[in-house]
Amino acid sequence: MTRAARWGAVAIAAVGVLLMTTEAFAQGKAGGKKEDGYGYEFSDDPLNAGGFGPNDATIRVRPGPVRTTLIRPRTSFVPEMLKSVENL
Numbered sequence: 536m537t538r539a540a541r542w543g544a545v546a547i548a549a550v551g552v553l554l555m556t557t558e559a560f561a562q563g564k565a566g567g568k569k570e571d572g573y574g575y576e577f578s579d580d581p582l583n584a585g586g587f588g589p590n591d592a593t594i595r596v597r598p599g600p601v602r603t604t605l606i607r608p609r610t611s612f613v614p615e616m617l618k619s620v621e622n623l
Contacts, residue, residue: 609615
């Protein structure tokens with residue numbers, strides 16, 4: 536098979552795959568908007584969302600623990616290295 540024939544076969548296969556794809560089998564849209572009966576309304580249980588005024592108590596959360604690493608960086612690495620080289 537020549538190079539052009541291979542590219543032609545690949546192109547035909549790609550076009551065939553793209554043309555033969557079908558739509559997803561998802562449920563179609565229902566006719567119109569159905570907002571009746573979708574939500575809930577509790578008329579006998581009003582929500583009293585207090586606690587946001589300036590005189591109300593605030594909730595304070597304890598700060599997280601302070602974490603330190605077990606591996607400490609060597610800040611004086613170069614002077615220590617020079618000392619070890621001087622002893623040679």
